[in-house]
Amino acid sequence: MAQVKLFGYSDRISVKPGEVIQFYVNADGTETAEAQLVRLIHGDQHPAGPGHVEQEIECPVNGRWRVEKQYTQVGSFLEAADTERRLALEGSFTLFAFVHPLWPQVGMRQCLLGRWDNDKNCGFGLGIKQNGLLEFWVGRGDEVDYLEAEVPLKANMWYFVAASLDAKTGRATLYQEGVVNRYNSVLGKVAPLDLSSHVSEVFRFRPKHLADTPFLMAGSRDWHEKRGHFVSQLYCGKIDRPGLFDRVLGRDELDLIRSGHRPPAKGMLAYWDTTHGYTDQGIGDTVTDVGPFNLHAKGYNRPVRAQTGWNWSGRNDCFRLAPDEYGGVEFHSDALIDCNWKQTKALKLPDNLRSGAYAMRLRAGPGTGLGEEYIPFFVRPKVPTGRIAFLVPTASYLAYANEHLSFDAPIVQGMTGMTPILTDIDVEMYKNPEFGHGCYDSWADGQGVCYSSYRRPVINMRPKYRISSMDITWQYPADLSVIAWLEHHNYDYDVLTDEDLDLEGVAALEPYRCVISGTHPEYYSERMMDATEDYIEGGGRYIYLGANGYYCNVAIRREEPWVLECRKFGDTWKAWEARPGEHYMATTGQKGGPWKCLGRPPQKIMGVGFVSEGFGRSEPFYRMPDSYDSSLSWITEGIEGEIIGDFGLAYDGAAGVELDRYDLTLGTPPNAKVIASSGGHTDNYITHVQVQLHQHPGITGSYDYRVRADMTYFAAPNDGAVFSCSSIAFGQALPVNGFENNVSRLLANVVNAFAKPGPLPDAARPEVTSPETAPAAS
Structure with a gap:
């Protein structure tokens, strides 16, 4: 009997209640599959968290689907x-x-x-x-x-x-x-x-x-x-x-x-x-x-x-x-933008569907492993209903889509300090050319992949998935920990995506008092950067819940939002390098590469920017003197002691994987306060090339004071504000101990203050210091 395999995708990643979404399914070893619409709550099966959590949703297309073998035209x-x-x-x-x-x-x-x-x-x-x-x-x-x-x-x-x-x-x-x-x-x-x-x-x-x-x-x-x-x-x-x-x-x-x-x-x-x-x-x-x-x-x-x-x-x-x-x-003989499969099923979403992360779950044969498939999408409201928006970093999901680092990047084991842990899903993703590549791969001829799309199965954009080279959840399943936290605390929130932000600009964010990012919003188009900056300057409150964010410029066509373009080059860590003369994106005519090289380092918007990455072990945060300022006591209210986050689903700490740092020379607002910082990182954490001119001994975690995560807060014009967590592992510490922990408490303090109507607790603010007199981070 043939092995049962199910894979699929949808034509849209962001959809509203009452709109139609189409599903495309390829099946091996079966002619039927059981379909169930689910609302996804948590996607990490780490034993220290709540495990995989989903809610089954009634809809007209639940039940048995006819499925078939589909064929894909690969190659451009x-x-x-x-x-x-x-x-x-x-x-x-x-x-x-x-x-x-x-x-x-x-x-x-x-x-x-x-x-x-x-x-x-x-x-x-x-x-x-x-x-x-x-x-x-x-x-x-x-x-x-x-x-x-x-x-x-x-x-x-x-x-x-x-x-x-x-x-x-x-x-x-x-x-x-x-x-x-x-x-x-x-x-x-x-x-x-x-x-x-x-x-x-x-x-x-x-x-x-x-x-x-x-x-x-x-x-x-x-x-x-x-x-x-x-x-x-x-x-x-x-x-x-x-x-x-x-x-x-x-x-x-x-x-x-x-x-x-x-x-x-x-x-x-x-x-x-x-x-x-x-x-x-x-x-x-x-x-x-x-x-x-x-x-x-x-x-x-x-x-x-x-x-x-x-x-x-x-x-x-x-x-x-x-x-x-x-x-x-x-x-390229293995290029892929759209599988162009025959439609398997279309669904008009119920008019009363809550905003959130959803998927069409398909099961056949054993109903596990390759016999289980989730086709994810996000539902935004017809009209904004909450004061909080969770902004899903779908552009970054596309950049990492179906990455082959464990197989094709010889440096990955040295970089992560661990041996990849491969599953049958990883092997299937690698050996099947009909899944295509992401922007961390090279085409078979050796040139770097500069296009990615969601009109194909994106195997690592699934709940439960663990990135093989790091053995943690990454991107989408990691971001579900934030959704689970919002659900646990009964926040009234809506979900938006990068696609919405790129298409609509600041208008997508303006209805919300508070916007929360995902754990790794690394890839950002100019329209997305402009909208985020304008939202904060206009009085919006923004929580940057990750690290290595707002880092790389990408381009998306308005008429084809499912395709992302990325050109990698310059003073950055990269999986491949664009050839001389080929640094400008065909999509928009704009230069690709790091935003820092375009004069817009993330410090100018978020107060912090990328400094280091490392794997295998995360560290806690330690409270800094600014956290004891009476005007900022609301941020750490209810937190005892100096240590925050000596636990987590990503290597047992809240500060790890990738780290951001306060840096006045790169545009951190001079009124920014450092609430907490990490330290003691292992030598697997290396100082990023962007913050130094030469590589030399002593630029790793146990030697270089710059290898740290700086949790920062600053007030912006018009009663706006930004709180930055500066660590990818931060969001994955939220679920520990049933969401009852000091990382969860700190984030709740900030969200409650940001979402509440009226001025922030520190409305009586001191004079903004000049860059020359602003204190450096401890």
């Missing part, structure tokens, strides 16, 4: 709009492109461009053989003629390639020339390289064309009896300014195109200008055909734009400054 490519079959050439033709292969000797054929049916062996194509040789082929169904180059293509080098077929004589030619300059390729001019190949041969026949075969770039048409048509022979690399002519271009004409001249008009059927349409606000997924027939090509699984092209000079580092040098469109 372009498809030309050719309804009149202008590209189904039966006479002479030439096709050409600048190409930058990433993995030419992968062992599988890669189609660069052509109108080729890989199942029926019909049409024509220009591509790369299994052994890395450039290849041109035509087929008529029963036979295929091939012509291959003499010199294999090298990875990360730019070439101009072309193929032509003379219909009268049958003469096929293949043209390959390197176009290497001082900047555009992995090797320079001093390397003794043979990049050229010019070969010719007479083909026996002309291509036969099928009516429904599309003209594709970076792949070819294929078919399977169960999944139907799909795209195979996927290419890994860049393509820049490809074109197609209905005649044979001479060697002199190809040489002119290779040198940067515009292709001639005579005989042009299509010329896809991959630099066309660039704006200050970003680039779309459609590549413009500037030829006579407007056969524009649409991207599938988001081919990467804003990439350097064959003629990049190194002088400009952004596509907005020199668009003509950014014609590279990059493709």
Whole structure:
């Protein structure tokens, strides 16, 4: 009997009562599954906490669902709009492109461009053989003629390639020339390289064309009896300014195109200008055909734009400054943005559904392990009902979606100081290409993944999940500890998501007296940063309940909020590094990377910013002198002694995993008070590269005084305020001892004061000190 496996996703992550949400489910080993709508309360099964807690909710679609095996088109490519079959050439033709292969000797054929049916062996194509040789082929169904180059293509080098077929004589030619300059390729001019190949041969026949075969770039048409048509022979690399002519271009004409001249008009059927349409606000997924027939090509699984092209000079580092040098469109054989499965079930949410974290729970077979699936989503109110909003960091969930660090990052064991603990869920997530990657992974060809999406199963965005490299709950299941705390104390709260914040700006937050963040809101778009800052400046009270937050700039399209873009580079710890010239995001045209490098370190908004991370052990907080100020006594009311949080579900302490620190030089408001700080961290905690110029001995937890979490409070304009906990582990200390502990008490003190109408308890505030006279943190 086949093993039962259930995986799914929804079309929306944020939804209101009365709206429709659609579910997509893939099943192996079963044709039915039992579905139950649940409200999720707590998602950590650590024995020191309440365990997994959920509430079953009545709804019309509860019960048995018919489920089936679904198939996913993995890989990015372009498809030309050719309804009149202008590209189904039966006479002479030439096709050409600048190409930058990433993995030419992968062992599988890669189609660069052509109108080729890989199942029926019909049409024509220009591509790369299994052994890395450039290849041109035509087929008529029963036979295929091939012509291959003499010199294999090298990875990360730019070439101009072309193929032509003379219909009268049958003469096929293949043209390959390197176009290497001082900047555009992995090797320079001093390397003794043979990049050229010019070969010719007479083909026996002309291509036969099928009516429904599309003209594709970076792949070819294929078919399977169960999944139907799909795209195979996927290419890994860049393509820049490809074109197609209905005649044979001479060697002199190809040489002119290779040198940067515009292709001639005579005989042009299509010329896809991959630099066309660039704006200050970003680039779309459609590549413009500037030829006579407007056969524009649409991207599938988001081919990467804003990439350097064959003629990049190194002088400009952004596509907005020199668009003509950014014609590279990059493709990856394992890219995935949307599974595009058939809908399994749709649900109109009940009109009286409370705001909160929900999931459609599916069970089949044993109903555990791979036979149990939760498809999560968040319900916000039709109209804000509470004075408190819990802001779910869904952008960060996407950045970490389906991360493969335990498998593919050799440094992860040294970083965490522990051996990964793998479950069958982790293994399934790694070995199944239909789950795609997150922004902590690299594609199979070695380039860093800059796009992530929730229109696919996100296996680690589930209750009960423990991140294998750290053996703690992380992101979503860790944030459920905050929801459980709000539930335990019967707070009247609503749930919002990063998606809501990015789409609506400060208007999403303004109805609430108090906003509480998740435990790790690391990835933030400019619209989200602006909205948060404006909310606080306008009188909002904000509780930053984590660390390493507001750290990395990301971009999200308003019309496609399920996709996030992230470019990693600069003075930061990172899983991969964007190549030179490719630091600006195609989504918005804005520079990616750390917000600190853009002049907006998180200290300017939250009072604290990232200083260190470590694993295996967390520490408690110790009260600082500011906590004994009579005007601030309300924060620590009811707390005895100096130690806060010598317990927790994340390594037995409230200060750990990742830590933030008060720093006036980076923008901490000068009136900020340090309520408590941690200390005594192990040497697994290392001072972050952003706060020092050189790496040297003595920058670890037992040596460097900067390795600490600073719990801070400051008053903002218009009776606003910010309280920052500065530790990812803080939120996971809340559930210990049935939520009756001093971490829980301290947070309740702050939430009660922030949510209460009227001025804060310290309304009679002292004069704000200047940065020169403000006291440093202890």
